Amino acid sequence: MAVIPSQFDLLAKLTDVTHLRHQVLAQNVANVNTPGYRRLDVRFEDSLAEQLASHPESSLKVMKPDVVEDQVTPTRPDGNNVEIDMEMMRLNKNTLLGNTYLQLMTTKLGMMKRAIGGRG
Amino acid sequence: MSFDSALGALNIAASGLGAERLRMEVVANNIANASVTNTPNGGPYRRRDVVFETVLSGVEGDGSHGLGGVRVAGLVDDQSELPRIYNPGHQDADVDGFVTMPNVSLPTEMVNLITASRAYEANLRVAQSFLELSQSALALTRG
Numbered sequence: 001m002a003v004i005p006s007q008f009d010l011l012a013k014l015t016d017v018t019h020l021r022h023q024v025l026a027q028n029v030a031n032v033n034t035p036g037y038r039r040l041d042v043r044f045e046d047s048l049a050e051q052l053a054s055h056p057e058s059s060l061k062v063m064k065p066d067v068v069e070d071q072v073t074p075t076r077p078d079g080n081n082v083e084i085d086m087e088m089m090r091l092n093k094n095t096l097l098g099n100t101y102l103q104l105m106t107t108k109l110g111m112m113k114r115a116i117g118g119r120g
Numbered sequence: 121m122s123f124d125s126a127l128g129a130l131n132i133a134a135s136g137l138g139a140e141r142l143r144m145e146v147v148a149n150n151i152a153n154a155s156v157t158n159t160p161n162g163g164p165y166r167r168r169d170v171v172f173e174t175v176l177s178g179v180e181g182d183g184s185h186g187l188g189g190v191r192v193a194g195l196v197d198d199q200s201e202l203p204r205i206y207n208p209g210h211q212d213a214d215v216d217g218f219v220t221m222p223n224v225s226l227p228t229e230m231v232n233l234i235t236a237s238r239a240y241e242a243n244l245r246v247a248q249s250f251l252e253l254s255q256s257a258l259a260l261t262r263g
Binding site: 015018019020022023024025026027029030031032033034035037040067084087088091092094095098099102103105106109 | 126128129130132133135136139140143171172173174185186187188189190235236238239242243245246249250252253256257259260
């Protein structure tokens with residue numbers, strides 16, 4: 001029987017990705033006035049869903065988030081394509097998601113603790 | 121992954137705060153010198169501008185993904201034409217009575233100031249949300 005609660009690895013991985021995405025968003029916001037800067041994005045969830053659909057038992061260790069440059073969003077006259085309002089929304093979303101993952105982990109740890117302590 | 125790279129988002133936000141603050145200082149300097157016709161270098165004051173550049177640091181695989189924030193590449197003098205106004209009584213007036221004034225325009229400076237202060241706030245918000253997230257992560261270690 002597995003000792004680690006189910007999906008704990010997945011939650012840890014997602015927390016990792018949240019952390020990376022926070023860095024990338026920080027980079028975008030810091031460079032909002034840098035001419036010629038193109039915003040960066042983190043790709044992970046889509047490839048994760050694909051991987052899990054095709055190989056449900058595959059190891060999470062091989063999955064790596066990708067940092068990609070956004071070539072789609074149109075640029076301003078100074079060659080920069082950071083939209084500060086969109087970045088702030090992404091930041092809020094990321095914080096909320098990160099808190100959700102961490103709360104889930106806290107809950108799972110609490111369940112384990114109760115199971116070990118033998119109390120209801 | 122070093123502890124410093126765990127605080128990567130905070131360092132990046134801090135670099136943004138520093139850069140935007142410098143921009144505000146340069147704007148303040150431009151406005152303060154808006155009517156200085158005689159500088160130590162000779163001639164009237166020329167407005168200055170900051171140039172930002174992206175920092176790509178670290179090596180592949182150290183967990184930083186080369187994200188290093190922003191830095192100020194340098195300050196440049198605005199080489200646009202200096203306006204001349206007729207003021208024969210001025211001590212820096214030429215033989216025709218014209219004084220060459222600094223090329224500072226208040227509307228431009230004010231717009232730059234607003235841009236800089238909004239960007240400063242945005243960077244501050246990033247730092248705050250990172251701290252919020254880190255507090256939640258730390259809460260995992262508490263019972």
